[in-house]
Amino acid sequence: MTEELHPGRLDTLLIVDDTELNRALLAEIFKKTYRILEAEDGREGLEKLQAHRDEICAVLLDVIMPVMDGMEVLHRMKEQGLLARIPVFLITAEDSAAVVREAYELGVMDVINKPVIPYVVSRRVGSVIELFRARERLDHMVATQRSEIRRQANKIMDLNRGLIEALSTAIEFRSCESGDHVQRIHDITKIMLERTRFGEGLTPEEVDSISLAAIMHDVGKISIPDAILNKPGRLTPEEFEVMKTHAAQGCQMLERIPQLRDSEAYDYACDIARHHHERWDGRGYPDGLKGDEISIWAQIVSLADVYDALVSKRVYKSAFDFETAVQMILDGKCGVFNPALLESFLTVEGEIRKLYAPGAAGETQEGI
Template structure:
């Protein structure tokens, strides 16, 4: 687990790094507020030890900005002398814990272990609660399909991280959460009856509406989990993906007919990964297409079904898509 030491005093910073590295903990550092936000955004540390008196941007402002932007909860420990005003404001803006200055190694390690336990418990509770939701329905997807979707989305998002349009939006944290969230894109299908879900022929209008409802069912299910565990911010992205991954760039998709950049970027990325995997896979309602045929369909859908920039990212990495598609 990564720990960011955001400390302006070099002597204090070096000592904290020494203490943590002696415990085999991966440490990131920042000496000012802007650098702290940059490292947090790019490296996605789960724990921050925060100096309140940071140059450029004080610790209070950094905490507020992190809480505004985070997708998942970052555990923040404020390092300060025991002053009630500082402690009170720290917790008001969103700090989780504090440690007294000067810092003793024993206390520091105990604080880190306690924070790791909190993070682990939150993650385990989320998984357990989600599984509990699924016990009332049934899962129809194969593990390999979901695994491939996660891999495809990571390839695309990593490419977009360097694109001038999306590079500020697609951070390391965004990529991590997208890879995790993407596997929940069709979770709503577990609430669709087999007579519709597995039908091989053409849907009636009523059956089509029933099938399309899996987007709403999925988002609603994830929202229930998110309400119970608000610190698990990646669930917001998962809900977006579940609801909007069948929207189309030209506005002809469902459930809301969103168009262009009104569709969340996460859903636009998953849309192309999901369609591509469906094309190259054999399904009960269709044979599998060749890689070249699948690629042709994706290209023809650029600007119609898919964001053209994301199609370009797909093309740049078609060799990786080919390798993932042919995993045993």
């Protein structure tokens, strides 16, 4: 009744009919083209369908059978999502319009009346099977191409990220920093977005893009003369005006890198580079934005930048300890921040401290 089956090959035709003569007739029609699997009722048919679902290319199904009829089989296959990938042909003497309509509504491919005409049923069944096979080949081809496109896109993203990180780190080295600053800004930004309400509504992909964009906040410093950028003492008013230009310069530089426009981080990066020195009271630069005119991500990077600067040693200062740095921020000694942002920052500041290796902050260094 059944030839040896080969798992993983869609070359098996399942015939479900309670009459042995009908099964034999259908098997004879298709035996040269397909492997044949038979079942005497609907329940046995479902069992064999489950056991060989990766081999069955079509089901020839009778309607009136004991134990479980053909319509119940169709309902079960519909529930399990099998009708979308395995074509079912109702081969029956049942001529009720209601039955035929219900079968088509459930998703049966064709209704073939008994007694069958061999060359007719062979052509109708074979054509549909080939159609399903072609669709499966196309789906597989599309899936393969999507996978390759995704792989290449990820490779490009990794390359872009590497270039972005290298550029940002190079700027930090030019500022006589260790290069860890940009990584900490990335990490602080991500913690704030993932662990506080300021990241609500953002997808994980958006959080990653904003965190990556954060490391480019000071890219405009490449335009600042070394004498000003690395001056060990306080800047003169004239020098400070030059230093302030790095915000707008950074945004303009990013806008002139066409490859960066394809990055999901691009818009965030331009906004952060330009506005991470804006202040909640409107006394920041370069645009004097106030309150919620400043994007959430620019606000977060601004706070992260100030915090990291306070607890890290710079050419113009020693590091403050964490408690002193937090108090200076709360007292408004480093600019005015969104009160709600500060409240959220305090809930994760203990976790942020873990980003700093022992001795990196002021506990073991001379304070000012």
